[in-house]
Amino acid sequence: MKTISVNIVTPDGPVYDSDVSMVIAVTATGEMGVLPGHIPTVAPLGIGAVRLKKENSTELVAVSGGFLEIRPEKVTILAQSAESATEIDLARAQESAKRAEALLHARKDEIDYKRAELALKRAMNRINVYEGNI
Amino acid sequence: MASLRDIKTRITSTKKTSQITKAMQMVSASKLNKAEVNAKAFVPYMEKIQDVVASIAAGSNDVSNPMMMARPVKKTAYLVITSDRGLVGGYNSNILRTVMSRINERHTSNDEFVILSVGRKGRDFFAKKGFNIIESSIGLPDHPTFADIKEITRKAVGMFAEGSYDEVYMYYNHYVSAIAQEVTEKKVLPLTDIQATGSTASYEFDPSAEAILEVLLPQYAESLIFGALLDGKASEHAASMTAMKSATDNASELIGDLTLVYNRARQAAITQEITEIVGGAAAQE
Numbered sequence: 001m002k003t004i005s006v007n008i009v010t011p012d013g014p015v016y017d018s019d020v021s022m023v024i025a026v027t028a029t030g031e032m033g034v035l036p037g038h039i040p041t042v043a044p045l046g047i048g049a050v051r052l053k054k055e056n057s058t059e060l061v062a063v064s065g066g067f068l069e070i071r072p073e074k075v076t077i078l079a080q081s082a083e084s085a086t087e088i089d090l091a092r093a094q095e096s097a098k099r100a101e102a103l104l105h106a107r108k109d110e111i112d113y114k115r116a117e118l119a120l121k122r123a124m125n126r127i128n129v130y131e132g133n134i
Numbered sequence: 135m136a137s138l139r140d141i142k143t144r145i146t147s148t149k150k151t152s153q154i155t156k157a158m159q160m161v162s163a164s165k166l167n168k169a170e171v172n173a174k175a176f177v178p179y180m181e182k183i184q185d186v187v188a189s190i191a192a193g194s195n196d197v198s199n200p201m202m203m204a205r206p207v208k209k210t211a212y213l214v215i216t217s218d219r220g221l222v223g224g225y226n227s228n229i230l231r232t233v234m235s236r237i238n239e240r241h242t243s244n245d246e247f248v249i250l251s252v253g254r255k256g257r258d259f260f261a262k263k264g265f266n267i268i269e270s271s272i273g274l275p276d277h278p279t280f281a282d283i284k285e286i287t288r289k290a291v292g293m294f295a296e297g298s299y300d301e302v303y304m305y306y307n308h309y310v311s312a313i314a315q316e317v318t319e320k321k322v323l324p325l326t327d328i329q330a331t332g333s334t335a336s337y338e339f340d341p342s343a344e345a346i347l348e349v350l351l352p353q354y355a356e357s358l359i360f361g362a363l364l365d366g367k368a369s370e371h372a373a374s375m376t377a378m379k380s381a382t383d384n385a386s387e388l389i390g391d392l393t394l395v396y397n398r399a400r401q402a403a404i405t406q407e408i409t410e411i412v413g414g415a416a417a418q419e
Contacts, residue, residue: 042338066353
């Protein structure tokens with residue numbers, strides 16, 4: 001089976017590096033599946049899970065903020081933060097989800113509201129990836 | 135002349151100081167190692183993002199983004215990276231001196247520029263000068279992660295986008311080696327000099343090149359700042375290590391000198407005592 005090499009890098013260092021048969025990522029315009037031999041593409045990423053399909057397993061990585069660079073034999077994901085399912089600190093994610101929810105209910109001003117919304121999204125994304133229900 | 139006891143006290147206290155500086159030197163050395171590793175971990179991200187930005191910018195000439203366009207400069211922002219504490223030799227003073235000379239060269243009035251400061255030393259210095267500090271961040275951890283500095287980079291880039299200022303210069307100590315750091319000035323925004331590197335593949339853009347630049351450029355600018363912060367941190371630990379090493383060396387030299395003085399004084403006292411005894415005995419005969 002043909003494979004494509006995937007690199008996930010963040011400012012704090014590389015997170016993932018392996019060969020997979022398919023990459024599925026959430027981009028700004030929707031979900032995108034990448035198979036080996038894809039045309040060179042750049043797309044911004046949303047907050048979401050990157051699914052890395054191997055022969056008979058699927059790995060999940062939670063990413064937020066960044067973009068996807070595709071070349072025929074290589075996919076590079078540049079994210080501001082990225083954690084694979086095993087690295088996620090569940091307690092922290094739940095904590096920040098709670099905090100964000102409280103902020104959303106307080107409804108202070110426009111900017112805080114937006115930020116809380118994003119924070120909640122990131123936290124939920126982490127929790128989902130940890131639990132593996134994507 | 136100082137009494138024996140005085141000299142003894144000084145020797146003891148110098149010894150204690152040198153123990154402290156020696157310990158601090160070792161702490162800095164280990165922090166420096168870690169900081170070097172951090173800076174290295176950041177390199178792949180920076181290279182990649184630079185690659186992509188360059189290939190987009192090179193591939194499509196008609197792309198214009200406000201972050202890439204130079205505009206008439208009414209206000210300049212200076213982002214100055216210093217340390218929170220002293221005991222780092224010339225680390226802070228070198229930077230602050232450079233910034234001051236630049237500001238004096240370029241500006242005649244305090245309204246023409248604003249300061250964004252990282253580190254307590256810089257903030258205190260500019261506050262004393264009465265400059266307009268619009269953003270300051272202190273208490274940065276020794277090994278900052280991207281999340282730690284997100285706030286300040288986001289603000290620095292955001293305020294440029296809003297038009298609070300029209301250009302951003304960044305000052306930090308570039309880490310050359312453990313004994314050499316070099317004050318570096320870097321223009322962060324607008325991003326006018328993006329150089330294409332090596333292989334520039336022509337990409338498809340989803341949804342469009344403009345939309346991607348809009349997301350990408352702020353991230354690029356933010357990572358430039360983050361890179362400088364990591365570099366600055368490595369320099370800080372290196373400078374601190376060097377400063378503490380020379381403090382330790384000076385202390386042991388001082389201890390040597392003092393010990394010599396102490397022994398001389400002790401010998402003089404003994405000689406005098408003997409002379410007195412001999413003199414006394416001679417007088418009795």
